[in-house]
Amino acid sequence: xxxxxxxxxxxxxxxxxxxxxxxxxxxxxxxxxxxxxxxxxxxxxxxxxxxxxxxxxxxxxxxxxxxxxxxxxxxxxxxxxxxxxxxxxxxxxxxxxxxxxxxxxxxxxxxxxxxxxxxxxxxxxxxxxxxxxxxxxxxxxxxxxxxxxxxxxxxxxxxxxxxxxxxxxxxxxxxxxxxxxxxxxxxxx
Numbered sequence: 282x283x284x285x286x287x288x289x290x291x292x293x294x295x296x297x298x299x300x301x302x303x304x305x306x307x308x309x310x311x312x313x314x315x316x317x318x319x320x321x322x323x324x325x326x327x328x329x330x331x332x333x334x335x336x337x338x339x340x341x342x343x344x345x346x347x348x349x350x351x352x353x354x355x356x357x358x359x360x361x362x363x364x365x366x367x368x369x370x371x372x373x374x375x376x377x378x379x380x381x382x383x384x385x386x387x388x389x390x391x392x393x394x395x396x397x398x399x400x401x402x403x404x405x406x407x408x409x410x411x412x413x414x415x416x417x418x419x420x421x422x423x424x425x426x427x428x429x430x431x432x433x434x435x436x437x438x439x440x441x442x443x444x445x446x447x448x449x450x451x452x453x454x455x456x457x458x459x460x461x462x463x464x465x466x467x468x469x470x
Contacts, residue, residue, distance in 0.1 A: 314353075325362075328369075344382070347372055363401070366392075371410070374399075381422065391430075402441070405432070418470050422461070425452055434470055443467045 314334035323344035347366035356376040362380035369389040383401030386392040391410035402421035412432035422441035434454035445467035454470035
């Protein structure tokens with residue numbers, strides 16, 4: 282309430298003296314990660330280009346973004362938003378992690394999502410290194426599309442669809458419980 286009064290007061294004073302005062306919105310704090318962040322609560326996390334970041338028991342109230350050629354290892358994290366990597370060297374979400382949004386790794390290197398709960402989707406698209414998606418509970422879909430170094434998908438419980446296509450070499454997998462459809466390269470898993 283005090284912040285609103287100050288902003289309104291500033292606007293009135295600025296108008297009286299011939300100027301215009303524009304209030305800027307408050308943004309969540311973004312924590313840049315190089316190294317390790319342990320069991321603390323942060324807003325958003327960004328792993329900058331070429332950096333390596335380990336999150337160990339960290340609670341993230343927003344999103345985790347991994348930049349080009351950066352590496353993330355997220356173990357036992359709790360993320361209210363998404364984990365997103367585009368052009369990342371490697372992304373690992375493991376060891377009891379909980380992601381309330383989706384895990385999206387596109388046009389990067391390796392990706393591993395194991396022993397975690399993902400409320401949204403797992404999307405691995407056009408990556409160049411080996412992918413692992415094992416022993417997860419997924420509220421949405423698992424989509425593995427256009428990757429170039431192989432992938433394994435084992436023992437996942439998926440409420441949505443399991444979709445795999447255009448991966449070379451193909452995908453291996455077994456014992457996935459899928460609420461929707463198993464499609465294309467994943468139809469027998």
